[in-house]
Amino acid sequence: MQDETLVPTPGTAAPAGTARIGYVLKMYPRFSETFIVSEILAREAAGEQIVIFSLRPPTDARFHPELARVQAPVVHVGRASSPRRLWETWGETMARPALAAGMAEHLDELVAAGVDDAEQALAVARLALEHGVTHLHAHFASVATTVARLAGLVSGLPYSFTAHAKDIFHQDVDPEDLRRKLRDAHHAITISEYNLRHLRGCFGSEDTARLHLVRNGLELERFPYHRRGSTAERMPRGGPVRLIAVGRLVEKKGFDQLIDAVAALRHDGHDVRADIIGDGPLRADLEARIQQRDMGEHVRLWGPRTQEEVRAQLAEADLFVAPFVIAGDGNADGLPTVLLEAMACGIPCVAADVTAVGEVVIDGKTGWLVPAGDTAALTAAIAEAIGPATDTTQRTDAARALVEAHYDSRLQAAALRELAGAPAGRNPR
Template sequence: MPSDAPATPKIGYVLKMYPRFSETFIVSEILAREAAGEQIVVYSLRPPAGTRFHAELARVQAPAHQVPRASSARGFWASWASAGDDPALATGISRALPLLLAAAHDDAEQAIAVARMALAHGVTHLHAHFASTATTVARLAAAIAGLPYSFTAHAKDIFHAGVDPADLQAKLRDAHHAVTISDYNRRHLRSTFGPDACARLRLVRNGLELDRFPYLPRTQPAPVPRLLAVGRLVEKKGFALLVDAVARLRDRGIVCTLDIVGDGPLREPLAEQIARLDLSDRVWLRGPRTQSEVGAMLRGHDLFVAPFVVGSDGNADGLPTVLLEAMASGIPCVAAAVTAVPEVIRDGETGWLVPTGDVDALTDALIAALNAGAESARITDAAQRLVRRMHDSRAQAATLRVLVTDPPPACGQIDRAPMEVSA
């Protein structure tokens, strides 16, 4: 730790929306860092959109602050004028003015507000999740407040067709460090931006509170196997492909049921597909569920299916937390090979891996998994060991703390041996 660094850093998390029902990995990360003794404060750029929240949220000690955003031009300029009355903010705004003038007005205004709050709260480092809006604001706020910032890159924020390469490169260049959650992502970023731009990029895999997912291997096949899929009802999850696969199983005389957990814009099209294929007696859209409810469903089902596809806009899943939770829980897993999924689902070793978008391969893999018998226990044992080794939130928190307290490498110092969480 540098000699001028505080003994106990205080980390300001800049998040687009907090809490968010689908982003359980952020809550798990904050809990792990707090358990390790770190001080956290959360800045949410948007108010929560939902009314249901996971029980684990109540365990978070970090105060959460809603970042103000003016609803009129008068309010916008009033926020700038107010900031100018604070000498520290005025100096910071002057220093960061070129960046602020190039930013969207909402981002600039909220960056000033985050900088003001961070200075008032004694924050020593800003960290954002997703390399999009949250990192834009964190970068601007850090420039105003004279603080270092970092961010975690996930999936949509680096793969979506709408990602601005020049903007992402600037964020990588200016960050104290950047984190990404998979080796696939790291290779993609390095091949896109080069090793110098990614000198401060580190691999830190998402973590689980492993004690919350007791291992319960399946010992006997169920008379009517129950399949489970969990995620937002959006294109990249591939649920339409899974519904087609269940229809093919039925046509082959294989009886099973499927519960799809989640909500989203494709709910109605999926419901129509289920009705059209005459699957209403065996496929159900269960709506959103809390983490504890999903945990119970993982224990009560026989096969977890993650039929990911690459969306028409280039969007693809990174490594959804629920897949790791399934592997930790002992339910056999079938998944499609997009982005980082092959890093955890290794075909025939920790699960059944299929080519993305291939309904025939998906159907065959479902049959193989349902007929695996005693072989299934060997596979789920290996899956659980992999998750415990690579995705323990305690190790994740320890690594993130080191990254904050260590000085950043000099530009051009290429990271040839990525820091990676291991239990």
């Protein structure tokens, strides 16, 4: 590890009186977190100034082309490789009069925090002042929010955060830590009605008084709608019906059930194949399952693809399948961006009803919703959706309308800007 705590990308301070949002992210860029890039692009398009603080170096080998459009400077916040460098970080921060008082007042919290979290919080506090940041915002209520909160205490800057899924559902979530973050934030955001109800039920009205719903957004012009019609109309010459699934190869995605569903469908005479896009720790297990089911010619694991490549594959697919499950450790998907992208494009969707998925995939109206973990129900829904007489038009029209009404990134950017500019605790809506 390098013997430098900070590896900043040069940035310019905002003019006096200008708001600048400092995004505190565990890792940036991250291949699987396209929703963060879309959010930043939407806020920049609306005229906001942003600087990004990345707490870990990126590890992905591929990146989405949309990253090139982000104007925000990226500041990589390193971690000390020696006790001497760690001590220098504390000393450098204490030497700033604007930060010394905050350090002294909250020394107990800094000492109680993890070494890396405390060090990076001091670094972010110092860098935020250098870059003219007026508000800190973190994604995920875990390490990034821990650092943002501590940096806010030291610098006197308000902080906010967005809670998603693993950071609130996983068995390792510390309820008291999350309660403290909710209570101390200028405001907190979560991305679905399901999450909002869950957090209010866990913590009550006093701790969630500053919690607001702001849905993730899409740049809709990048996902033009294409009406498909019935399977017979789409495929007049026959050939396999193409199912597509996208996501990390982890338990909560339920891809093992999709493999089993394809085997059952083919056994029943349906000519289908499934393409699974993504990578992850369960790749070998899924490959073994494909071979065990003798599905090597009918289920393919494509590995990771960029957002543009996924969009091109969505355009060629007949059905999007999202067989989500709740993992053994409690981890569950919140509302995957790729599901919204599929709905926006006009591809019919079959999905399992974990967490907030039922807010967008409304059974019989915008798609097919099945019980999570029920492979037979998943298989039956796919069979119905790809049936030659099934006209998907009404459902896909309604799905596109729902995405336009609630998941437009311009609406998201406006809501985030209003929240950041409102007095703490006031709901601007």
